[in-house]
Amino acid sequence: MELGLKGKVAVITGSSKGIGYYTAMQLVKEGVKVVLCARGEKQLQVAAGCIKNETGEDVLIVPTDITKEKDCKYLIERAVEHFGRLDILINNAGTASANSFESVSSELWQADVDLKVFGAVNCSKYAVPHLRKVGGGAIVNVTAVMAKTPPASSLPSTVSRAAGLALTKAMSKDLGKDNIRVNSVCIGLIRSDQIEKTWKEAEPELSWDEYSRKVGQAIPLGRVGETQEAANVITFLVSDAASYVTGTSVNIDGGSGHAL
Incomplete structure (x- = not known):
C-alpha cells in the first residue's frame, strides 16, 4: 500500500522513547522528515542516534516542555524553520497517573491537564496555520482506552485523556474544511x-x-501489545491511505476495552 508520506514533515511530542519513538522510526522509514521532542535532551540525542543508525537519516531534536505554551510555539516554529513546512502533528506526550478521587491533589490535577490537554491544545494551535499553508495535514492525539470507560482509581489520567477525545472530535469538525484531519488512538496495555x-x-x-x-x-x-503495533496504526492515520478518516478514535488494546 502506498502511504504517500515521502517528503512530509512531522512533529512528534514525547518521542524520545516508547510509542513516540517507534512512530518516529516508522515515519522516517516511510520518507518523512521528523522532529523529536521531549523534556530530556540527552534521551533525545540517544533516540536520534538510534534512528540514524537504523535508517541513515537525521532527525531534528527540540527539547521541549509542552506544559509551557512558549515552548510549544518554539517547537513548531523551529520545525518549520528547519524543514520549511509542516504536515503532521502527533500529540503523544503524557504520563500515567492513576489514583482515587480523594487522593488527587489540586497540583496533580493541574499538572496532568497542563501536560495532556493544554500540551496538545497549544501544539495544535501553532501547528494548524502551517498545516493549512500546505493544503492540509493530519493530527493524531494519543489517548488511553480507559478514557472511554474510566474504572475506579484512574484519576486524573482518564479525565484528561477523555478531554483529548473531545478535543479530537471538536477539532475535526472545525478543521475539516481545511483538509486537516484529526484522529485519536486509545492505547491499552502496550509494551x-x-x-x-x-x-x-x-x-x-x-x-x-x-x-x-x-x-x-x-x-x-x-x-x-507491542510498541510497534501502536506505531503502525498511527502511521496509517497520518498517511494518505487514511485520507477520508477524521474525527474518530481507534482502540489499540487487543480487544480489552469495553467501548467502541
Whole structure:
C-alpha cells in the first residue's frame, strides 16, 4: 500500500522513547522528515542516534516542555524553520497517573491537564496555520482506552485523556474544511519501559512472550501489545491511505476495552 508520506514533515511530542519513538522510526522509514521532542535532551540525542543508525537519516531534536505554551510555539516554529513546512502533528506526550478521587491533589490535577490537554491544545494551535499553508495535514492525539470507560482509581489520567477525545472530535469538525484531519488512538496495555522493568524484576525466568501471555490473559488477543503495533496504526492515520478518516478514535488494546 502506498502511504504517500515521502517528503512530509512531522512533529512528534514525547518521542524520545516508547510509542513516540517507534512512530518516529516508522515515519522516517516511510520518507518523512521528523522532529523529536521531549523534556530530556540527552534521551533525545540517544533516540536520534538510534534512528540514524537504523535508517541513515537525521532527525531534528527540540527539547521541549509542552506544559509551557512558549515552548510549544518554539517547537513548531523551529520545525518549520528547519524543514520549511509542516504536515503532521502527533500529540503523544503524557504520563500515567492513576489514583482515587480523594487522593488527587489540586497540583496533580493541574499538572496532568497542563501536560495532556493544554500540551496538545497549544501544539495544535501553532501547528494548524502551517498545516493549512500546505493544503492540509493530519493530527493524531494519543489517548488511553480507559478514557472511554474510566474504572475506579484512574484519576486524573482518564479525565484528561477523555478531554483529548473531545478535543479530537471538536477539532475535526472545525478543521475539516481545511483538509486537516484529526484522529485519536486509545492505547491499552502496550509494551513499555515500566512493563519491561516489572517483568525483569518479578519473573526474569520467563521469556518476554511468556510474560506477555501471562499478563495478557484477560485480553481477548491474549498478550501485551507491542510498541510497534501502536506505531503502525498511527502511521496509517497520518498517511494518505487514511485520507477520508477524521474525527474518530481507534482502540489499540487487543480487544480489552469495553467501548467502541
